[in-house]
Amino acid sequence: MDRHRREDLTGPVLGWVLERSHDASARQIPALIDQAARRLGLAGTRLYLADLQQVRLLALPQLAALRPDADEATEADRRAEGLDVDGSLAGLAYRSQRIQVSRDGTTAWVPVIDGVERLGVLRATGPVTDESVREACRALAGLAALIVVSKSTHNDLLVERVRSRPVTLQAELLWGFLPPRTIGTSEATSTAVLEPAYDIGGDAFDHNFSDGLLHVTLLDAMGHDLASGGASAAGLAACRSTRRSGGTLSDIAVTIERTLQQWIPDRLMTGILANLDTEHGEFTWVNCGHPPPLLIRGGHVLPEFLERPAQLPWGLGFHGQDPPRQDRVRLQPGDRVLCYSDGVIEARSAAGELFGEERLADTVIRSMASGATAPEALRRLVLDVLTYQDQRLYDDATIVLSEWHPTA
Numbered sequence: 001m002d003r004h005r006r007e008d009l010t011g012p013v014l015g016w017v018l019e020r021s022h023d024a025s026a027r028q029i030p031a032l033i034d035q036a037a038r039r040l041g042l043a044g045t046r047l048y049l050a051d052l053q054q055v056r057l058l059a060l061p062q063l064a065a066l067r068p069d070a071d072e073a074t075e076a077d078r079r080a081e082g083l084d085v086d087g088s089l090a091g092l093a094y095r096s097q098r099i100q101v102s103r104d105g106t107t108a109w110v111p112v113i114d115g116v117e118r119l120g121v122l123r124a125t126g127p128v129t130d131e132s133v134r135e136a137c138r139a140l141a142g143l144a145a146l147i148v149v150s151k152s153t154h155n156d157l158l159v160e161r162v163r164s165r166p167v168t169l170q171a172e173l174l175w176g177f178l179p180p181r182t183i184g185t186s187e188a189t190s191t192a193v194l195e196p197a198y199d200i201g202g203d204a205f206d207h208n209f210s211d212g213l214l215h216v217t218l219l220d221a222m223g224h225d226l227a228s229g230g231a232s233a234a235g236l237a238a239c240r241s242t243r244r245s246g247g248t249l250s251d252i253a254v255t256i257e258r259t260l261q262q263w264i265p266d267r268l269m270t271g272i273l274a275n276l277d278t279e280h281g282e283f284t285w286v287n288c289g290h291p292p293p294l295l296i297r298g299g300h301v302l303p304e305f306l307e308r309p310a311q312l313p314w315g316l317g318f319h320g321q322d323p324p325r326q327d328r329v330r331l332q333p334g335d336r337v338l339c340y341s342d343g344v345i346e347a348r349s350a351a352g353e354l355f356g357e358e359r360l361a362d363t364v365i366r367s368m369a370s371g372a373t374a375p376e377a378l379r380r381l382v383l384d385v386l387t388y389q390d391q392r393l394y395d396d397a398t399i400v401l402s403e404w405h406p407t408a
Contacts, residue, residue, distance in 0.1 A: 010136050013039045014143055021147045026155040030062040033122070033144050040136050042126035047112070047144060049120035050085065050094060051162050052197040054379050057083045057090050057120055058161055085379075090121050095376050099137070105129040110141040114149050116184040118375055167198045170229030174204050177233045182375045183207055186407045187278035188214045191375045192400040193382045196393050202228030202269070203341050203396035206236050208243075212279050215243060218400050219271040220290065220341045222315075231267045234259050235314075239273065249273045249286045250323035257319035268315040272339050274402075281331040281404050286324050289313030291345065294361055295329075296336040299369055301361040305329070306337070336374075336403045338364060343395035347385050355388050364401065374401050 017036045024032055030047045037045040048057040059081050085091040093100040093109035097118065100109045108128035112120045122141040128134060152158040167175065182191040190207040194200055201224030206217040217239050221231035238255040247255070252273050260267060270289035276282075285293065285306075292307045311324045331337075340360065347355040363384050367377035378399055385397055 009040055010139060014139060017140075017143055017147075021150075024147075026151045026157040027061060028063060029144070029147055029151065030060045032147075033140060034062065036140060037124060037126075037137075040133075040140075042124050042128075042133070042137075044125050045140070046123040047120065047148075048083065048090065048123065049112075049148070049158070049162050050118065051164055052167075053164075053195070054118075054193075055085050055383070056164070057085060057088075057094060060161055061157075090123065093121050094118060095372070095379075097373060099134055101128055101134075108134060108137055110134075110137045112141045112145045112148070114145040114180070115182075116189060116375075117180040117182045119145050119148060163198070165198055168200075170224075170226045171198055171200045173226070173229045173233055174200055177236050178204065179206055179208065183209065185209060185278070186405075188276055188402065188404050189374055190214055190216055190400060190402045191378055192398065193378045194396070194398045195382050195386060196396070200229070200396050201225060202232050203343070203398040204232035204236055205398055205400050206239060207400065207402070208240075209278075210243075212277060214276040214278055214402060216274045216276070216337075216339065216400055216402055217271065218290070218339045218341065218398060219269055220343075220396065220398070222268040224396070227264060227267060231260060231264045231269055234263060235269060235271065249275060249284060249326055253286050253288060253314075253319050254321075254323050257314050257317070260315050261317060261320060266315070268313050270313040274337070274339070276331070276337075276402060276404060278404065278406070281333070281335075281406070282328060283331050283337060283404075284326055284328045286326055287311060288319065288324055291340060291342055291357075294338040294340075294357070295331075296338060296361065296365060297332060297334070299365055301365070331404050333404060333406050336401055339400045339402075341396060341398040343393060343397040344385055344399060346395060347389040347393065347397065349388055350390060355385060374403060377401070 013036050017032055020032055033047060034045045047060045051058055083090045085094055089100045090109045093111050097111045108124045110122040112122050124137045192205045202221030204219045208215045219232045219235045221228040235256050238259040239252050242252045242255045272285055272287050272290050274285035288311050295302045295305045308327045312318050345355055345357050345360055363381045364377050367380050378401055
């Protein structure tokens with residue numbers, strides 16, 4: 001198919017996919033994308049989603065009966081059910097968020113991204129060296145991302161496929177409350193990771209954009225049981241309810257305290273509530289008994305820049321009437337604020353050595369200096385934490401990295 005013919009077809013084909021997607025089941029999505037690719041002159045596609053820990057890319061089941069070369073394609077698909085994020089060309093496309101083409105020019109791995117959130121990759125086979133083909137693949141992968149996200153809220157196939165084992169009850173509770181790992185605009189980006197992904201207990205995070213503000217929350221409830229997960233979930237609900245009613249950070253802190261006192265007494269919780277003014281760069285935060293955030297500027301950590309006198313955690317009743325103090329600083333363009341739970345820096349090696357704040361900051365800085373995106377830097381960081389503690393965390397480890405990158 002020549003370039004002009006493909007460009008003329010791309011719009012109508014994408015429209016055809018969108019129309020068919022409304023009543024398509026999750027199991028039909030990969031075949032629908034595959035049929036569209038064939039209409040654009042490709043040999044076929046396969047859709048892969050990253051697992052919960054972002055270490056494997058797992059292929060969605062594809063209905064071979066809808067494909068013209070069903071027998072051959074089914075066997076090929078069985079050989080490629082899963083691929084490593086580290087160590088494969090597909091993984092490189094996921095990590096770099098750039099199309100990767102095989103040496104023979106017959107396969108392209110296209111990042112599947114919703115906004116700035118990495119979901120997986122699309123494998124496109126056929127003659128993919130021409131730029132017009134790759135543009136069509138990008139458009140198809142973008143549409144696939146929108147469809148997957150819209151279906152994943154009410155279709156367990158898409159949820160189950162990214163899990164390598166069952167999650168605990170408290171983890172299921174918290175994952176149901178958590179937002180996408182990465183959100184962003186032209187002014188700011190926020191990205192997060194949370195481990196142990198299948199057995200989280202009391203850690204939770206939230207980030208959201210509203211009226212020129214990036215809001216970030218990180219909570220760490222005492223314990224590692226269902227009550228801990230319930231306390232964090234209630235804390236997120238209190239935060240969102242107050243924020244969406246026009247409340248300030250201090251109002252949110254008071255609401256969290258009262259919520260715990262009323263519904264989950266005797267449960268302590270630390271956390272950070274923060275707002276970033278994405279126009280002027282003013283960073284405002286409330287720290288209730290949590291490790292202080294780190295400011296990364298120009299490839300270096302500014303020691304103690306965001307440290308302030310300690311305030312008490314929630315659950316003791318002190319913030320029910322008198323709200324905790326709000327602190328403010330002015331950021332510079334390109335500044336990054338790193339918030340983390342104590343499970344990160346308190347991870348221990350076999351020799352008993354703590355992972356520590358210095359190693360935490362150094363890992364993030366080195367990753368981003370090598371050209372890694374913020375989501376990739378945090379993915380590498382949490383893998384380092386897991387390796388440091390021999391793949392077994394004894395406390396939740398949550399990290400949120402927010403960056404201010406104004407366009408003007």
